[in-house]
Amino acid sequence: METHPSAQPDRFVHERLPSREQWPELCYDLPELQQLPAQLNVVQRLFDRATGHGHADRPFLRSDERTLSYAQARAEVNRLSNVLAQMGLQPGNRVLLRGGNSVAMALAWLAVVQSGLIAVATMPLLRATELKAIIDKSKPSVALCDVKLQDELKAALALSPDTAGLPLRLFNTGDAAVVLGDSLEALARHASDQASPCPTSADDIALLAFTSGTTGSPKAAVHTHRDVLAACETWPRHVLRATPDDIVMGSPPLAFTFGLGGLLVFPMWAGASVYFPGIPYTPEAMVKLIGQVGATICYTAPTFYRQMAAFAKQHGIGRLRISVSAGEGLPDATRQLWKEASGLEMLDGIGATEMFHIFISSPPESVKRGAIGQVVPGYQAKIVNEQGEELPRGQVGRLAVKGATGCKYLDDARQAVYVQDGWNFPGDAFSQDDDGYFVYQARTDDMIITAGYNVAGPEVEAALMQHPAVAECGVVGRPDDERGMVILAYVVLKQGQTGDDAQIKLLQDHVKHSLAPYKYPREVRFVTALPRTETGKLQRFALRKMAIDTNA
Incomplete structure (x- = not known):
């Protein structure tokens, strides 16, 4: 495919991409993909x-x-782009x-990418230590933060002299913008609504999307x-086949590529609109807002x-015509209950963060x-099997994918695990039937997918091990009809400690304060010893078997 000179003089990310032989094969076999230009700014x-x-x-x-038209939003993005330029x-x-x-x-995300900068969006629930790991890896030049989420970020920046001086600009300041004279809103108020988008190459970097690995260390x-x-x-x-008349809403954060695509980029491509609520979603609130917003x-x-x-039955679903489910396995019982x-x-x-979005799916009329x-x-x-050989239809094996997007980790040896012989391996076990439909079986690694969130078991173990009552622990996912999986911790307590309900709550609260709250173990079971190999390695498969087979 034709290339164009890069417009990004800061080569930090470019120089830390995998070597070309470690890249996945990128396939542009659709006419619309072949027409993508070599000089491309995606926001423009x-x-x-x-x-x-x-x-x-x-x-x-x-x-x-407020509601912004496309023209009004573009003017706001231009103002913010000019503010970013004024920052040097x-x-x-x-x-960040x-x-x-x-x-x-x-608007902030669009302005960053339009300016040829690289967006590093972070989950709102992340704690200071988790944010610090992302900051250390991405080396941002500035941080833009919602005023309501500044405390954990400031705590993260204070953890190291190297980050303490990182410039921070707040946004979503509302009436406080008058007081916060250096907020994004205050600065943008005085900026021009005309700006020239950076003439980026199609191969220039738009974003780093952080995902947690099975070791807990972040991958970008x-x-x-x-x-x-x-x-x-x-x-x-x-x-999906959205139209300009569609109004889109949903719960995945814009910091997830699932949310970034579904709730920003894809609606833009379709000329649709997106509704962002002023309150956190609950199941009942979402159903009510679907009707109120249309x-x-x-x-x-x-x-x-x-x-x-239950709330859909009670309140109705208004004009809703498409309900997209992703982020974890969809049990058929849930599909039928919603239907x-x-x-x-x-x-x-x-889909996968590494692939940007969904790569296996069927429209409602083709569901099986x-x-x-x-x-x-x-x-x-x-x-495929472990040797990469394609398996006969109906057999369970590893899912391998390639196409218009693919995994390119930032400076990470795990690239060689995810990409093999040009194919991406998302870490899922699947089978494929004679009609070409893919049936999900399980994760093939130690990732726990609970209520749409990816949680690395070793990361939760590390947090639990910091509690003075814990001698050792092992964390796995237990299958659950409601949440897909629940986080289950097997804990060996130190001598003199009591394994009771009060202790469980102490350990759960400890994890909630150490990590994002969704990572806490909903179940804690006390044991006298953990299954280990002769070399001392924890056998998580044995813990999973205990959880599933014996409910021990």
Whole structure:
């Protein structure tokens, strides 16, 4: 594919990409993918697309406080781009973004990427130590933070002299913007609404998407401007098929590529609008807001749909026409419960942060019970054994995928695990039936997927081991109909400690204060010893067997 000179003089990320022989094979076999230009700024392209299709005055970003048309949002993004330029940032610099789902967070992300900077968005629930690991790896030049989330970030910056001086600008300051004269809103108020997008190459970097590995140390998946736009031309075009009349809402954070695609980039590509609530979603609140806002597309995890079903029966679902489920395995019981409550067939899909978004999925009219779906146009997928040989239909093996996007880790030896012979291995066990439908079986690594969140068992173990009552521990996922999996900790207490309900609560609270709250073990079981190999390695498979077979 044709290349164009890079517009990013800061080569930090470029120089830390895997060697070319470790890259996945990127396939652009659809006509729309072959037409992607060599010089490409994805934000400019998406705004130009909206304008070119006559959507400039249509609503784009919605909240209870304001609604911005595409033209108004572009003006705001230009103002923020000019503010970033005034800070002395240069293309290729990383910008740490910390915020929940809001109009202000969306505008900040778009401004960063339009300016040729690299967005490093972080989950709102992350604690200081987790943020510090991301900061250490990405080396941002500035941090942009929602005013409500500044405490943990400031605590993270204070953990090291190297980060204590990182410039911090707050946003979403509302009325406080008058007082906070250096907030993004205050600075943007005086900036021009005209700006020239950075003339980035399609191969220039747009974002670093952090995902937790099975060791708990963060991995940064690198995505280029071409990657993001290519993702728009696959699942959204061929499976989701959103329209300019759609109003999109959902729960996945913009810091997840599932949320970034579903709740920002893909609606832009379709000329649709996105609603960001002013309150945290609960199952009942989401159902009520679907009706009040007139939402037509909803993104959330199976756990949430299961909890929403009763409220959907009670309140109705208004104009909702598509309910997208991803982030964890969708039990058929949950699919049927939601269908009975809403009348809608779930649009299921599996994706990966490393691949940017969904690569196996089927539209509602092509759903097959028990299966996630078929491979999305623009991708190829197969089931292989440990030697990489394709297995006959019906046999369970490792899922291998390649297509328009693929894994490129930042400076990480785990690249050689994820990408083998040009294929991406997301770490899932699947089977494929004679009709080409893929059936999910399990994770093939130690990742626990609970209520749509990825949690590394060793990371939770490390937090528990910091508690003075714990001698040793092992953390695994136990299958659960409601949450997909629950985090289960087997704990050996130190001599003199009592394994009772009070101790369980102490350990759970300890993890909640050490890590993001969703990572705490919902179940704690006290044992006298953990299963280990002769060399002392913890046998997590034995713990999983205890949890599943004996409920021990």
